[in-house]
Amino acid sequence: MSKQENEREPPYLYPDYVGTRLRAPAKPLVHLPEGFHDFPAPLFPRTIAELDHDLTRQHAGEPIGERIIVTGRVLDSDGRPLRNTIVEVWQANAAGRYLDQDDQHPAPLDPNFSGAGRCLTDDEGRYRFITIKPGAYPWKNHRNAWRPAHIHFSLFGSQFRSRLVTQMYFPGDPLMPRDPILQSIPDQAGRDRLVSRFDPETCCAVAPRRPSRTRRERAADTVADGGSLLRSRIAVREG
């Protein structure tokens, strides 16, 4: 990663994000030999169940919440679509509660919502999930701290080291300016890329903004050298 690209990444230590005070490396990073991580990804079978992309149909009943479609494209650092690559998402339910033993805040679980899905991209690098809009939830970062509504994403490129883990936010959320995780991204353009965009053509949508088409801007989205890019574009609520 170039020095310029590195300066656009969130720093390891961002004191307002309290967890980084403990997690940030205290010593210089050890650079592993070239090729150390260059084994093909993923190592798991590339077979996805038919309904893995539909988080609203994984149980006997339908989940509570605003139903949305989240779709976009995965491109490499040269702007070419990444085909047949796995995209995974996880999120809280409409009340802001995760199906996770560590999440014990007093919001209800939804027996019809697990909050995890995955799919493979098509020939144009597109992915598509049907889900419900997640709720905001409290965390213990600072007094009365609440995370804005968000969906977690993980995707692999052609190699394990090109894995990208990121979050998608929803436009107009008043909690975003107070979220140290989002605010740890140094520049406004970088933060804007994580905010989904409403799609009026398909009615009632949300999705991350399409970034600049320049190679420099695309490269700024990579997680690792030559890594993959996430182009979330639309999230649409079905009528």
Ligand SMILES: [Fe+2]
């Ligand atoms: Fe989260």
